[in-house]
Amino acid sequence: MSLFEMKAEVPAAESERMELLLQEWGRMEWSLLEDVIGRQAWVVGIFPNREAGEQGWAELRAELTAAGVATNGAPVERELADEDWKDSYKAHFKAWKFGLHNWVPLWERDTFKLPEGEQVLWLDPGMAFGTGNHETTRLCCERLVKFAEEKGAGGRVVDAGCGSGILALSAAKLGFGRVEAFDNDPVAIEVSQENGALNGLDDRVDFHAGDLVTGLAGREADLVLANIQADVLIRFACELLRAVTPGGLLVMSGILTAELPRVRETFAGMAPGWEVDSRTLGEWSDLTLRRPD
Numbered sequence: 653m654s655l656f657e658m659k660a661e662v663p664a665a666e667s668e669r670m671e672l673l674l675q676e677w678g679r680m681e682w683s684l685l686e687d688v689i690g691r692q693a694w695v696v697g698i699f700p701n702r703e704a705g706e707q708g709w710a711e712l713r714a715e716l717t718a719a720g721v722a723t724n725g726a727p728v729e730r731e732l733a734d735e736d737w738k739d740s741y742k743a744h745f746k747a748w749k750f751g752l753h754n755w756v757p758l759w760e761r762d763t764f765k766l767p768e769g770e771q772v773l774w775l776d777p778g779m780a781f782g783t784g785n786h787e788t789t790r791l792c793c794e795r796l797v798k799f800a801e802e803k804g805a806g807g808r809v810v811d812a813g814c815g816s817g818i819l820a821l822s823a824a825k826l827g828f829g830r831v832e833a834f835d836n837d838p839v840a841i842e843v844s845q846e847n848g849a850l851n852g853l854d855d856r857v858d859f860h861a862g863d864l865v866t867g868l869a870g871r872e873a874d875l876v877l878a879n880i881q882a883d884v885l886i887r888f889a890c891e892l893l894r895a896v897t898p899g900g901l902l903v904m905s906g907i908l909t910a911e912l913p914r915v916r917e918t919f920a921g922m923a924p925g926w927e928v929d930s931r932t933l934g935e936w937s938d939l940t941l942r943r944p945d
Contacts, residue, residue, distance in 0.1 A: 656705040658697040659685075660727035667693035672908060672935065673719060678881050681708060695723070698732070705729065750794050753825075755818065758850060773825050774850055775818060776843075788905040791931060791938040792819055792879050795903045799875055800826040807874025808832075810895060812867060814859065817844025819877045824848075824856040828875075831857045834867035864888040874900040882911040886918050893923050899945040905938040912937040 662670055664686070670693070671684045682697040697712070699705035709727055716723065747756040747764060756764050758776040766772050796819060805827035811820040813835055820833035821844070835841055841859050848854040860867075864884070868891045876895050878885060885892065885904050896902045907915050909932050919941055920928050927942040 655732045656699045656702050657730050657732050658699065658705045658709050658727040659694050659730075660709070661724040662693050662695050663722060663724065664691045664693045666721050670695060670721060673715075673721065675881065675906075675908065676911075677715060678883075679712060679715075682712060702729065702731075748790070750790075751797055753793075753797055753822070755793070755822075771825060773818070773822055775816060775847055776850070787933040787936040788879050788907075788938070789815075789818060791905045791933055791936065792877055792903055793822055795901075795938065795940060796822055796875070796877065797826065799901060799903075800828070803874070805829070807900070808872070808897075809875045809877065810868070810871055810873040812864060812876065812878040812892070812895075813880045814844050815840050815879070817847045817857070817859065819879065820844065820857045820859070821848055821851060821853055823875070823877075824853045825851070829856075832860075832871065832873075833857055834860050834862035836861065836863045864891050868892070868895045871895055872897045872900075876900070876902045878903070879905045882907045882915050885915060889919055889922055893919070893941070893943075896941070896943045898943055900943050902941045902943075903938065904940070905936065907937045907939060909935055909937045912939065915939055
C-alpha cells in the first residue's frame with residue numbers, strides 16, 4: 653500500500669499559530685514539522701492518492717488564506733512507499749510515565765527496563781492518534797490513573813473516540829473489568845485491537861466502530877473518557893453527559909486553553925450541580941464533570 657504526501661513550507665514565525673489552527677479546524681490529516689535550528693517549518697499532509705492530496709491542499713490553503721497565514725510557495729508532492737509512511741510517526745513517540753505507570757513504544761521493548769513494582773503498556777499507534785506524548789492524551793491518562801486510585805477499578809469505563817486505544821487499554825491495565833471503546837475511524841479500531849493483543853489485553857476491551865451518537869446509545873459508565881476536539885464535545889454534550897452514571901466522572905480533553913471557557917460554560921450550564929474541574933498542560937486543557945450521587 654502506498655500513500656501520497658503533500659509538504660508545504662510555512663513561515664517559521666507562524667508555526668505555533670499554524671499548529672493551533674490545524675487542531676481547531678480538525679485537520680487531523682495535516683501535521684506541523686519544525687527545524688528549530690534552521691528556523692524552518694512545514695505543514696505535511698498524508699492522503700490515499702494524489703487527487704485527494706491536491707483536494708486537501710486546496711481546502712487547507714483556502715482556510716489559511718482566510719486566516720491570514722501565508723505559505724512559502726506550492727507544496728512538494730511525492731508518493732510514499734510503505735516503509736516511508738508507516739515508520740514516520742516513530743520519531744514523535746517517546747516513553748513516558750505517571751506514577752507507577754509507563755507508556756512505552758513497542759520498538760523499545762528490548763531495551764526498556766521496567767522498574768520493580770511498576771507496570772507498562774506497550775504501544776504502536778501507527779496512523780491512529782494517541783501516544784501519550786500529546787498533552788491532551790497525557791491529561792486524560794493522568795485523570796484515569798487518579799480515578800482508579802481514588803475510586804478503585806470496580807466501575808465501567810467507556811472511551812469515546814479511542815484512537816490508538818491508549819486510554820481504554822490503560823483502564824484495562826489498571827484493572828477495570830468492564831471497558832468499552834469506539835471510534836468512527838476503522839483504522840483506529842484495527843490499531844487499538846492490535847495494541848490490545850500485544851499487551852495481552854485483547855479480550856479485556858470491547859472495541860467497536862461508532863460515533864458519539866451510536867457509540868454512546870444505551871451505555872452508561874462510571875468513567876467516560878472523550879479526548880476529542882472542543883467543537884465536537886460541545887455538539888454532543890447531551891450524549892456525553894447522559895452516559896455518566898450517578899457519582900461518575902466525565903473526562904474530556906482536546907480543548908485548546910483559549911477554548912476552555914466556552915466548553916466549560918456549555919457543560920456547566922447543561923449539568924447544574926455537577927462538580928466541575930479543569931487543568932492545563934502547555935496550550936491544552938482538560939475538563940471534568942462529576943455527576944452527583
